[in-house]
Amino acid sequence: MKRYVLPLLAFLALAVFLAVGLNRDPREVPSPLIGRPAPAFELPRLAADGSPDAERFGPAQMRGKVWLLNVWASWCVSCRQEHPVLLDIARRGDLPLIGLDYKDATPDARAWLAEHGNPYLLSAVDADGRVGIDYGVYGVPETYLIDQVGTIRFKQIGPLTADVLEKTILPLVRELRK
Amino acid sequence: MRRWLALLAVALGMLLAAGVHAREAVPLADDQAVEDRLVGIAEDLRCLVCQNESLAASRAPLAEDLRREIREQIRAGKTDPEIVDYLVSRYGDFVRYRPPMKPTTWLLWLGPFVLLAAGLATLVVQLRRRNVAAAAAPLSDDERSRAVALLGGER
Numbered sequence: 001m002k003r004y005v006l007p008l009l010a011f012l013a014l015a016v017f018l019a020v021g022l023n024r025d026p027r028e029v030p031s032p033l034i035g036r037p038a039p040a041f042e043l044p045r046l047a048a049d050g051s052p053d054a055e056r057f058g059p060a061q062m063r064g065k066v067w068l069l070n071v072w073a074s075w076c077v078s079c080r081q082e083h084p085v086l087l088d089i090a091r092r093g094d095l096p097l098i099g100l101d102y103k104d105a106t107p108d109a110r111a112w113l114a115e116h117g118n119p120y121l122l123s124a125v126d127a128d129g130r131v132g133i134d135y136g137v138y139g140v141p142e143t144y145l146i147d148q149v150g151t152i153r154f155k156q157i158g159p160l161t162a163d164v165l166e167k168t169i170l171p172l173v174r175e176l177r178k
Numbered sequence: 179m180r181r182w183l184a185l186l187a188v189a190l191g192m193l194l195a196a197g198v199h200a201r202e203a204v205p206l207a208d209d210q211a212v213e214d215r216l217v218g219i220a221e222d223l224r225c226l227v228c229q230n231e232s233l234a235a236s237r238a239p240l241a242e243d244l245r246r247e248i249r250e251q252i253r254a255g256k257t258d259p260e261i262v263d264y265l266v267s268r269y270g271d272f273v274r275y276r277p278p279m280k281p282t283t284w285l286l287w288l289g290p291f292v293l294l295a296a297g298l299a300t301l302v303v304q305l306r307r308r309n310v311a312a313a314a315a316p317l318s319d320d321e322r323s324r325a326v327a328l329l330g331g332e333r
Contacts, residue, residue, distance in 0.1 A: 029226065029269065029270060029272045030270055030272070031270065032267060032271075103239070128243075129239075129240075130247075133247055134268065135268070136268040136269045138226035138240055138269065139227065
């Protein structure tokens with residue numbers, strides 16, 4: 001009887017490791033940017049009409065505010081999935097939402113916003129994806145929560161869900177505003 | 179007749195082949211030294227989109243962007259560790275196929291050796307125990323005489 005105990009324990013340990021390991025999502029790469037300053041950039045804004053994008057945007061303009069930076073693109077399929085959540089944030093109106101239009105063709109981006117509704121206060125155009133690299137973007141959509149002093153507090157990889165918004169982001173926002 | 183036909187076919191083939199102007203392969207990159215270093219760095223980095231491909235092998239758009247970034251940094255005179263650090267600071271240790279040695283990865287690096295040592299120790303203990311058990315069981319006189327009887331006497 002005793003001789004079976006050790007192999008059984010070894011097997012159980014292996015089973016636990018596999019159960020935990022195999023149930024983790026390999027796409028969720030922990031971002032080293034959490035708790036670090038949001039990388040600075042200056043990019044042209046996506047103008048609503050066809051006018052030349054004269055105005056520019058940088059995270060420094062959001063100093064003193066808790067805000068969301070949402071990386072999106074018109075070619076991104078899962079962005080459609082999260083879009084209702086973004087529109088919901090826009091309707092609430094208490095959490096500024098900035099878009100980063102990542103590696104997109106500007107006319108496509110405008111058409112996309114016209115078709116699905118524009119939840120963003122403004123979108124910055126990252127045409128060649130360099131700012132995306134600075135933010136460690138590897139799969140659109142991604143969303144960053146940035147605090148008053150410009151520190152990244154949370155990163156959502158993949159579509160934002162109502163669940164994540166209610167249970168993670170909004171409580172964190174309340175916490176940060178205290 | 180058949181031989182003539184075959185000969186004709188070969189001659190025709192040679193004629194056609196002469197018409198093909200083979201040119202020396204043009205390297206895709208303008209600077210081979212930069213490209214060699216790029217491959218050296220990118221082979222040990224993971225493409226984050228496909229995850230099981232290296233950055234050097236992947237054709238994902240992000241991998242192409244990252245290769246462009248590495249190329250530019252090589253031209254700007256950065257060293258290989260500096261470039262790897264640049265990517266790690268954005269994407270985390272996950273981009274490296276060779277994780278660094280630090281407290282959170284001690285188990286990863288040393289675990290196999292610990293398991294190996296444990297296995298060897300178990301083996302040694304088991305073998306010793308078996309030797310002792312074999313040596314420590316001489317036959318009693320009674321058993322010996324029974325064995326002799328079973329084997330057919332004498333001896």
